[in-house]
Amino acid sequence: MADKLVRGNSADGAIRVFAAVTTDLVNEARRIHGMYPVATAALGRLLTGAAIMGAASLKSETDSITLQIKGEGDIKDLVAVSDCRGNVRGYVSNPYVERPPKKNGKIDVGGAIGGGYLSVARDLGLKEPYIGQIPLVTGEIAEDLTYYFAKSEQIPTSVALGVLVDTDGSVIASGGFMIQLMPEATEEMAERLEEILKGVPPVTSMIKEGMSAxxxxFRVSEGFSMLCENNALTPRYKCTCSKERMERALVSIGREELQSIIDEQGEAELTCRFCDNRYLFDKNELTELLKQAKG
Ligand SMILES: [Zn+2]
Structure with a gap:
């Protein structure tokens, strides 16, 4: 099933649902970072969550949302950034974490993350980005995002995310959904949805069976009159780095630091954390940047 991100609304506007298939996107992330299965599952879930939340809450093309997990376990930190159109990028501190599977056979993402914090930052082009932070509940990411919505945004939300990894490390199925109750929703609707969710198969099973976004x-809101919007997005792994951005990064480290790079190394090689692209700056270029740097 091709990667896709779709939004649906109930006819009365009380329920909104986002669903995404992100199998190709997560495979691309795995290829770029050379991730082992645990990191593939962890970052894949976070990237999928970021794509969905970006589509759900950002308006302008230049807005972005950043989900960051500061883990206390072996995997350490995870970052996923998305715009409003499902263009995501991310990285994980330790792509090579290995962990035995959980008793139910699933990848132990929560164990690899091992407690810590989740922060959500929305950059809407204002001076200060909006940032909310919560302690991790399970480290399984979907539950943490659900808790984040309850705690920080007071929107009754249910998030499900899943990444199924093959024995060769490639991604068989990846995706997720997010259901939100708008203020119009009644207690009875909430109870009905909760009942439906109890019977919904795991996201990866649905995608593996060939279900689209x-x-x-329709599956997670069975019985409600739902309409899918027809401006579906294609979520993609897309980095925004460029030589100019790297120049700005170099300038921002300050004159002293830059001078010592020139003196000691004579050149600088910067690697983008999101896509592993390398940018080389020779002595002449660094000397030019030095003029722009502050003392
Ligand atoms: Zn990049």
Whole structure:
């Protein structure tokens, strides 16, 4: 099933659902970072969550949302950034974490993350980004995002995310959904949805069986009159780095630091954490940047 991100609304506007298939996107992330299965599952879930939350809450093309996990376990930190159109990028501190599977056979993402914090930052082009932070509940990411919505945004939300990794490390199925209750929703609707969710198969099972993002929306809101919006997005792994951005980063480290790079190394090689692209600056270029740097 091709990667897709779709939004659906109930006819009365009380329920909104986002669903995404992100199998190709997460495979691309795995290729770029050379991730082992635990990191593939962890970052894949976070990237999928970021794509969905970006589509759900950002308006302008230049807005972005950043989900960051500061883990206390072996995997350490995870970062995922998305815009409003499902263009995501991310990285994980330790892509090579290995852990035995959980008793139910699933990848132990929560164990690899091992407690810590989740922060959500929305950059809406204002002076200060909006930032909310919560302690991790399980480290399984979907539960943590659900808790984040309850705690920080007071929107009753249910998030499900899943990444199924093959024995060769490639991604068989990846995706997720997010259901939100708008203020119009009644207690009875909430109870009905909760009942439906109890019977919904894991996201990866639905995708593996060939269900599309739209199919998932109808499955998780069965019995409600739902309409899928027809401006579906194609979520993609897309980095925004450039030589100019790297120049700005170099300038921002300050004159003294830059001078010592020139003196000691004579050149600088910067690697983008999101896509592993390398940018080389020779002595002449560094000397030019030095003029722009502050003392
Ligand atoms: Zn990059």
């Amino acid at each position: 739209e199919d998932m929306i």
